Amino acid sequence: MGRWEPDARSRLERAALELFLAHGFDDVTVPQITARAGLTTRTFHRHFIDKREVLFSDADQMPALAARLVLDAPPELAPLDVVAQGLSTLASAAFEGRLQQLKQRTTVIDGHDGLRERELRKMERLTRAIADAFEQRGVDDLTAAVMAETTVGVVKVALRRWLRSDGEQPLQTIMTDSLTRLRDAFSGTGSPSTSASQPAGQTVDKRPAPRVDRS
Amino acid sequence: MGRWEPDARSRLERAALELFLAHGFDDVTVPQITARAGLTTRTFHRHFIDKREVLFSDADQMPALAARLVLDAPPELAPLDVVAQGLSTLASAAFEGRLQQLKQRTTVIDGHDGLRERELRKMERLTRAIADAFEQRGVDDLTAAVMAETTVGVVKVALRRWLRSDGEQPLQTIMTDSLTRLRDAFSGTGSPSTSASQPAGQTVDKRPAPRVDRS
Numbered sequence: 147m148g149r150w151e152p153d154a155r156s157r158l159e160r161a162a163l164e165l166f167l168a169h170g171f172d173d174v175t176v177p178q179i180t181a182r183a184g185l186t187t188r189t190f191h192r193h194f195i196d197k198r199e200v201l202f203s204d205a206d207q208m209p210a211l212a213a214r215l216v217l218d219a220p221p222e223l224a225p226l227d228v229v230a231q232g233l234s235t236l237a238s239a240a241f242e243g244r245l246q247q248l249k250q251r252t253t254v255i256d257g258h259d260g261l262r263e264r265e266l267r268k269m270e271r272l273t274r275a276i277a278d279a280f281e282q283r284g285v286d287d288l289t290a291a292v293m294a295e296t297t298v299g300v301v302k303v304a305l306r307r308w309l310r311s312d313g314e315q316p317l318q319t320i321m322t323d324s325l326t327r328l329r330d331a332f333s334g335t336g337s338p339s340t341s342a343s344q345p346a347g348q349t350v351d352k353r354p355a356p357r358v359d360r361s
Numbered sequence: 362m363g364r365w366e367p368d369a370r371s372r373l374e375r376a377a378l379e380l381f382l383a384h385g386f387d388d389v390t391v392p393q394i395t396a397r398a399g400l401t402t403r404t405f406h407r408h409f410i411d412k413r414e415v416l417f418s419d420a421d422q423m424p425a426l427a428a429r430l431v432l433d434a435p436p437e438l439a440p441l442d443v444v445a446q447g448l449s450t451l452a453s454a455a456f457e458g459r460l461q462q463l464k465q466r467t468t469v470i471d472g473h474d475g476l477r478e479r480e481l482r483k484m485e486r487l488t489r490a491i492a493d494a495f496e497q498r499g500v501d502d503l504t505a506a507v508m509a510e511t512t513v514g515v516v517k518v519a520l521r522r523w524l525r526s527d528g529e530q531p532l533q534t535i536m537t538d539s540l541t542r543l544r545d546a547f548s549g550t551g552s553p554s555t556s557a558s559q560p561a562g563q564t565v566d567k568r569p570a571p572r573v574d575r576s
Contacts, residue, residue, distance in 0.1 A: 296511045
């Protein structure tokens with residue numbers, strides 16, 4: 147396999163993203179990327195099939211990672227807790243520390259129809275993987291499907307906010323906040339959609355928290 | 362504008378879908394569609410810009426319709442109730458009664474990359490429209506964003522199940538069930554992710570319905 151370049155992969159990623167941003171994805175060639183990274187085309191192809199893979203190889207592992215997080219969660223965890231724990235791991239394992247790279251990646255993808263389509267399909271695959279994993283945990287298929295959609299929705303919203311705010315808050319905090327808002331909305335305790343004159347909490351259900359068996 | 366053909370639009374839709382299914386979207390021309398429908402190309406263009414519009418002109422109105430449903434809901438309704446009410450209206454206004462047409466449409470779109478992309482983007486526009494409408498109701502932007510993602514997730518899941526089951530259950534029932542599963546999961550009372558040895562339904566919450574102020 148030739149000489150091992152310890153940081154070759156990240157150098158290639160960095161070079162590729164800079165070139166995509168400067169010249170547009172379509173106008174960048176693999177030799178340009180390797181030249182900028184000071185590496186050979188052969189090294190490039192040890193890490194990536196093509197230039198598109200530079201944007202998606204990590205992302206393509208997300209479905210499998212998410213499925214593992216769901217499947218490996220303690221069996222007694224309820225779906226919502228599985229999601230909360232999984233999002234927390236996902237944030238640190240896949241996103242935190244890569245803010246600038248992810249921002250550049252998003253800019254490149256948003257500006258290119260074909261890449262956007264691949265990104266959207268990736269999210270679909272991620273949703274399916276999460277739903278399948280929940281079903282394997284014994285969750286009924288309708289709950290599995292809607293929890294998967296909701297989870298991916300939270301990931302999308304949280305990532306977008308995190309990138310837009312330039313990482314002002316940790317991604318994990320935004321994810322937790324997002325889940326909390328949903329929980330509030332669904333348990334009928336959250337900020338109601340009232341007019342500003344209505345005091346918060348006035349119109350919502352005040353029933354006691356559900357009984358939880360702690361035996 | 363020429364002679365008025367009362368059912369021209371639906372005849373053109375029916376003819377187009379049949380031809381798309383038989384020959385593939387790319388290989389069907391507008392003259393073929395109009396010939397099959399027994400109408401003129403001129404009539405076609407009174408209803409649709411091009412053959413793609415036959416698949417998307419109704420769908421393209423969904424964001425505006427959804428936004429209106431959110432904005433027109435009584436101001437005292439909490440976001441979840443706005444969603445529940447909106448989904449119910451959406452089901453009857455946009456989907457129920459069009460099962461066969463929607464099944465054909467889905468088959469055509471799923472088999473074509475470009476159409477799938479347009480469909481995915483449509484869902485993105487729908488999500489944004491719902492989030493914007495919630496913000497206009499005074500809902501904080503994070504709640505608005507995650508509720509919009511969740512709503513569109515429910516629409517996707519419910520529509521898919523409804524079409525796959527050939528309309529065995531009313532779409533509205535599936536939508537309501539989907540929201541209920543989410544509410545159960547988020548209020549920590551729903552079917553927990555227990556092992557398969559647990560009989561279905563055994564573990565779900567049996568507490569009485571929440572108290573509702575009927576005064």
